[in-house]
Structure formats: structure tokens, C-alpha cells
Amino acid sequence: MFVPGRRWTYLALLPLLAGALARLWHWGHDRPLWLDEQMIAINVRDGGGFRGLAGPLLHHQSAPLGWLWAERAALLAFGDGERVLRAQPLLFSLATLVLVWLVVRTWFGPAGAVTAALLFGFAPSLVQYAAEAKQYSADAFCALALLALAARAVTRPRWTPAWWLAAAAAAWLSMDAILLTPGLAAVLVGAVWRRDGWRAAARAAYFAPVWLAAAGTHYLVALRYTTGEPHLRPWWQRRGGFPDGSLASWLAHRPAGLAADPLHLPEGPATAGFWLLVLAGLAVLLARRTALGLLLAAPLATAAVLGAAHAVPLAGRLAIWLLPPLFLAAAAAVEALASATARARVPATAGLAVLATGLALVPQIRYAAQPPRLADGVDDRAGMAWLEAEHRPGDLVLVSVSSIPAVRWYSSMDRLRPGRFVRPVPPGPACSPGDLPDALAGRRRVLAYSGTLTNPATPAVLQARLAEQGRIVERRAFHDGVGWLVDLHPPASPAPTLPRLKTSCLQLSAFGWR
Structure with missing residues (x-):
């Protein structure tokens, strides 16, 4: 699945650049803060400074402490305007697009790279949260960064310490990164053990205490005050984030729920086609590059288990960390189709697959191009x-x-x-x-x-x-x-x-x- 960059792969830069312009356009519109942003902003401005942000947050809010401290630093340096509060989310979202380019030009040929660029560039959730004073763009960036570094470390064990250090840093910027790390670590260490034996696997896990210390310290300092808000559990249960009855029925309805939010896919063939691409991509990767397939599958399995346990909602903005593995799996399916049709000397099929993906994303592209709307309809x-x-x-x-x-x-x-x-x-x-x-x-x-x-x-x-x-x-x-x-x-x-x-x-x- 890993292929050298080709000249046509640079076409992927077009949707990535367009996505970056859409994010800048939404950020520059300077719309007023909506309710959730206001509650976070109040904590950043009036919550007792850097020390106060480490305690219980006002209005029952929760956010990673490192992210809150960065918001506080920006406010002290540049004031409390809307653009200042949304600058960090914008930078994380733009960094995600840069990282997408670095990943796809290494993993895919032109068809897979353009598909991934279209999905990441115009996903409404990624565009929206690039211009909101919330931590979700950091969640998406950290998820993609940890996936990319884990894939590198699987084939180049000398990257393993860098992956653990990145996971430790991400634990302070994204609560979802803490959830994501154990599954990725299990795949990484397991792949090294299978290929090089238990001594190499032990070396791959050598820096795990660094991550444990970082995540544990973050929890003791701040997260223990902000997790498990009881009034939010019924809210998410009503919106499908937690099982409300049969677990099997809930799992069966999760693809449709995630398609509605955070994927924001149009109902009908587009949604069915997307999930078929995801399943096909995972199947291809598990058959050809097993470790990479397991790395992309691990976050999905983790999210399903945590949702079933009523620990983390598997719905809406709190599932945004699943977008990177889903988008990369879909791109892998298109890339596999491109490879198969090239061998069969039917190259137009790959182009048609990319075109179909682009047409399915027309509503998302239209959303990115439109002036930003008030998040809750109130000024x-x-x-x-x-x-x-x-x-x-x-x-x-x-x-x-x-x-x-x-x-x-x-x-x-x-x-x-x-x-x-x-x-x-x-x-x-x-x-x-x-x-x-x-x-x-x-x-x-x-x-x-x-x-x-x-x-x-x-x-x-x-x-x-x-x-x-x-x-x-x-x-x-x-x-x-x-x-x-x-x-x-x-x-x-x-x-x-x-x-x-x-x-x-x-x-x-x-x-x-x-």
C-alpha cells in the first residue's frame, strides 16, 4: 500500500489548499460566539488564570488543560476577540491539512491521495471546528498525527520513542488522544513482537511510562474535575451516543448516526457508498498491510467499546477523532481500485471513483464555500x-x-x-x-x-x-x-x-x- 509519490499525486494539493482557504474564510468572518464557545471563553478569561483552569470549570465544561492554557496565553497576548479565541483551533485544522499531505503522498498514489484530500479538505465538521473556540480540531489533528507516527514506527522501530513522546504531548492537548493511544500502542508493540521477537517488543514499549506519566498527571491535575458530568449522559443517550436498550441494535444504527454527525454525509447512496469504501479499505489493508489495517481499525473498536460502556459518546462532535481513520480507510479502497484497474488496463475506473467521491461531497463543498452561519441561530x-x-x-x-x-x-x-x-x-x-x-x-x-x-x-x-x-x-x-x-x-x-x-x-x- 505504501507507494512512492508520483507526479499526479500533487493534484491532492488542490482540495487541500481549497480546504485551507475555506477554513480561513470561516475564521475571518468573525461571527459571534455561540453558547458552547461562550462557556469555554468565560473559563479562559474569568476562570482564575492558568491555575484556575486546572480545577473545576465553570458551566460544567471540560477541555484538555494544555489546550486551555494555550487559549489563555493567546488571550493575554492578543486580547479576547473572537478571532483570537479561534486562532488555536484554526492552526490545528491547518496543521491537519499539512499532515494529510505528508501522509497521502507517502501512502497512496494519485487516486487515493486525491480522495483523502477531498474528504479531509471539505468535511463540514473539520471546517466548522476550525473556526470555533472548541478543542475538536485538536482532537482530529492528534488522532491523525498518532496514526501517521504509529504507521512509521511499525516499519521503522527507531521512530517508536518519538511516537510515545508525541502521545505524551497529545495527552495534554486532546482527551481523545488519551483514548486512542492504548489501542495504537497494542498494535504497534504487537507488530514489532511478531516481526522481531519479544525483546524488540519490550524495547518498543520502553517509553510507555512517559505517556502514562503524562496522561496520569493530566488526569490528576485537571481531568478528574471535568470527566463524567452526570447531566450530559442523558443528553448524549437521547442523541444516540450511548445504548438505550439493545446493544446490538445500537451498534447496528451507529453507521447511520455517524453519517449524520460528525460525517455530515447526504442520505442515500452517498452514505452507503462511503461505508462500503471504509469496509473495503480496511479489508484490503488487513490483507496486504496488516499492521496498518489494524492501526486504522483500532480507534473504531476503541470507540465502540467505550460507547457501549457509556464512557465516551459514539456520536456527534465527540466522535470527531474517528474521522482520520475512516477517511484514510476510504482512500485506501479507492487506491486499491486504482491499482487493480491499472493492472487490468482500465485506468478510467480510478478516475471515475475519485469523481464519484467528489460529487458525493458536493454538499460539503457548498458548505465550505458559503458564509459561516450562526452556530445556534442567535447573535x-x-x-x-x-x-x-x-x-x-x-x-x-x-x-x-x-x-x-x-x-x-x-x-x-x-x-x-x-x-x-x-x-x-x-x-x-x-x-x-x-x-x-x-x-x-x-x-x-x-x-x-x-x-x-x-x-x-x-x-x-x-x-x-x-x-x-x-x-x-x-x-x-x-x-x-x-x-x-x-x-x-x-x-x-x-x-x-x-x-x-x-x-x-x-x-x-x-x-x-x-
């Missing part, structure tokens, strides 16, 4: 600017629960306090009808804001309850976010009828600043 930056501009002494500020991070990140806490956060709930013990009138007592005006729609009923319920207390002077839309300015002096008007909402009562709570 909290504009919403908070409006709140600041409209705020007067004595106003009460009400915000939805999901908007608390936006207030903390984009606004002045001292200026907007005192405030309340609100959530719609069914009428009953959780809600007292007098909460809102009591909170408004002595106030002249109310400023309210509903951002990310974690509960779709929030805007309608909030508007209806506010209309009972006064006159809505202004209603301002910030894409899917909504702001209201309410004058409490005019007599309250009859409340608008709520359109078939199961939740029609507001629960008010004081701000919790963690």
Missing part, C-alpha cells in the same frame, strides 16, 4: 449590545437560562445586576404565579432577552407573561434571539393566547454566577 453579541444600550438605572433584566453565558461574556455584570433568569415550566409546584409581579415591584421598566433556544417555548411564554404586566414598547430580533423592552406604567393588557404550549408559566431564579 448574542448584538443582543447584549442592545441590552447595554437600552439599560437604565432601576431596570430589571430578565434573561433565559441559556443566555446567562452571553450576559457574562458580552456584557457588564455590574451594570446589568440585579437580574433574574427565567425558564418556562408547566403550571404546578415549580412555578408561583406571583414570582414575576413580585420581581417587578418598584420597577419602571423591564429588559428581557431570550437567546439560544434550549427550550423552544421560552420566547412565546416570556412575551405572554411580560404583556400581562405592562406594554411591550419594543421587540427586537437577533436572528433567533429576541429582546423585549417593557414599560410597566401603562395598565397591563390581556395576555396573548399561547399557541398550544404545554409550558405556560415562568420560573424565576436569582443569577447563579458559576
Whole structure:
């Protein structure tokens, strides 16, 4: 499977360069931070400095400590703008494309190289997280780097110490790298043992304590505070990350779930074709280059076991570390097809396979070329600017629960306090009808804001309850976010009828600043 670079292999540079431009375009668009980014950014800016980032994180967040420290260093050096916070993810994503080129020009001929470049260059998840202040681009880079170095170490044992050192460094930049390393190490040491005997295998494992020390120290210093968040387990279970019933049924549905996210493949033949390529590529590699096939299969097996054990979700962005082995396996299948057709003197077949791959990726290419969209459909930056501009002494500020991070990140806490956060709930013990009138007592005006729609009923319920207390002077839309300015002096008007909402009562709570 390892072939020397050929002149036509340089065609792979075209989709890689296009993918790099798409990432720069999305990063330069400077869209406002969305909810998850805000919660990470608050920790980086307000979480107690470098030492504070090693403890429990605000808003139940989790991220590798090395990655958080790099974000903190960038913020101190260049300020807390959106582009600064997203610079590290961008650099990791661009480095991934460079590494893809170094890998494919060594592993594949033109057909496999171009296929891999198309997949890595335009994968929506890789483009998206290159321009978000989240750690997932580092996960993809570390997964690819460890795979590439392990493949090199299998054939050149002198690279084994470098692989262990890289795994130790990756353990501080990516939690997924910690999960990935044991399976790759087992394949690496096993391949050396099979070829050169147990003494050589022992030498290959000699630097394993370096990785164990790095991963163990990271866990003791920081990760023990951020793993196993109980409130996230049901969330991921509802989205297919964990089995909810039959394990066999869950495993059978994982290809479709992963195709939807993080692969973002169009439904139909494209999805089926991709998984056929992956299976064919793994089969070819296991037959021809067994160690390489096992290296690509190991992360998939690890992810399935961890997901089945309810330890790490096998779905969505937390499965992004599986993209490198999946993409490389698919490229290996196209490369095998190219080799077979070349021997049969039907070279056009390989070109057709690459063309079919490119056509299947048309939606992904279109996504990369379009202006970036707001991740959750809300412009909290504009919403908070409006709140600041409209705020007067004595106003009460009400915000939805999901908007608390936006207030903390984009606004002045001292200026907007005192405030309340609100959530719609069914009428009953959780809600007292007098909460809102009591909170408004002595106030002249109310400023309210509903951002990310974690509960779709929030805007309608909030508007209806506010209309009972006064006159809505202004209603301002910030894409899917909504702001209201309410004058409490005019007599309250009859409340608008709520359109078939199961939740029609507001629960008010004081701000919790963690």
C-alpha cells in the first residue's frame, strides 16, 4: 500500500489548499460566539488564570488543560476577540491539512491521495471546528498525527520513542488522544513482537511510562474535575451516543448516526457508498498491510467499546477523532481500485471513483464555500449590545437560562445586576404565579432577552407573561434571539393566547454566577 509519490499525486494539493482557504474564510468572518464557545471563553478569561483552569470549570465544561492554557496565553497576548479565541483551533485544522499531505503522498498514489484530500479538505465538521473556540480540531489533528507516527514506527522501530513522546504531548492537548493511544500502542508493540521477537517488543514499549506519566498527571491535575458530568449522559443517550436498550441494535444504527454527525454525509447512496469504501479499505489493508489495517481499525473498536460502556459518546462532535481513520480507510479502497484497474488496463475506473467521491461531497463543498452561519441561530453579541444600550438605572433584566453565558461574556455584570433568569415550566409546584409581579415591584421598566433556544417555548411564554404586566414598547430580533423592552406604567393588557404550549408559566431564579 505504501507507494512512492508520483507526479499526479500533487493534484491532492488542490482540495487541500481549497480546504485551507475555506477554513480561513470561516475564521475571518468573525461571527459571534455561540453558547458552547461562550462557556469555554468565560473559563479562559474569568476562570482564575492558568491555575484556575486546572480545577473545576465553570458551566460544567471540560477541555484538555494544555489546550486551555494555550487559549489563555493567546488571550493575554492578543486580547479576547473572537478571532483570537479561534486562532488555536484554526492552526490545528491547518496543521491537519499539512499532515494529510505528508501522509497521502507517502501512502497512496494519485487516486487515493486525491480522495483523502477531498474528504479531509471539505468535511463540514473539520471546517466548522476550525473556526470555533472548541478543542475538536485538536482532537482530529492528534488522532491523525498518532496514526501517521504509529504507521512509521511499525516499519521503522527507531521512530517508536518519538511516537510515545508525541502521545505524551497529545495527552495534554486532546482527551481523545488519551483514548486512542492504548489501542495504537497494542498494535504497534504487537507488530514489532511478531516481526522481531519479544525483546524488540519490550524495547518498543520502553517509553510507555512517559505517556502514562503524562496522561496520569493530566488526569490528576485537571481531568478528574471535568470527566463524567452526570447531566450530559442523558443528553448524549437521547442523541444516540450511548445504548438505550439493545446493544446490538445500537451498534447496528451507529453507521447511520455517524453519517449524520460528525460525517455530515447526504442520505442515500452517498452514505452507503462511503461505508462500503471504509469496509473495503480496511479489508484490503488487513490483507496486504496488516499492521496498518489494524492501526486504522483500532480507534473504531476503541470507540465502540467505550460507547457501549457509556464512557465516551459514539456520536456527534465527540466522535470527531474517528474521522482520520475512516477517511484514510476510504482512500485506501479507492487506491486499491486504482491499482487493480491499472493492472487490468482500465485506468478510467480510478478516475471515475475519485469523481464519484467528489460529487458525493458536493454538499460539503457548498458548505465550505458559503458564509459561516450562526452556530445556534442567535447573535448574542448584538443582543447584549442592545441590552447595554437600552439599560437604565432601576431596570430589571430578565434573561433565559441559556443566555446567562452571553450576559457574562458580552456584557457588564455590574451594570446589568440585579437580574433574574427565567425558564418556562408547566403550571404546578415549580412555578408561583406571583414570582414575576413580585420581581417587578418598584420597577419602571423591564429588559428581557431570550437567546439560544434550549427550550423552544421560552420566547412565546416570556412575551405572554411580560404583556400581562405592562406594554411591550419594543421587540427586537437577533436572528433567533429576541429582546423585549417593557414599560410597566401603562395598565397591563390581556395576555396573548399561547399557541398550544404545554409550558405556560415562568420560573424565576436569582443569577447563579458559576
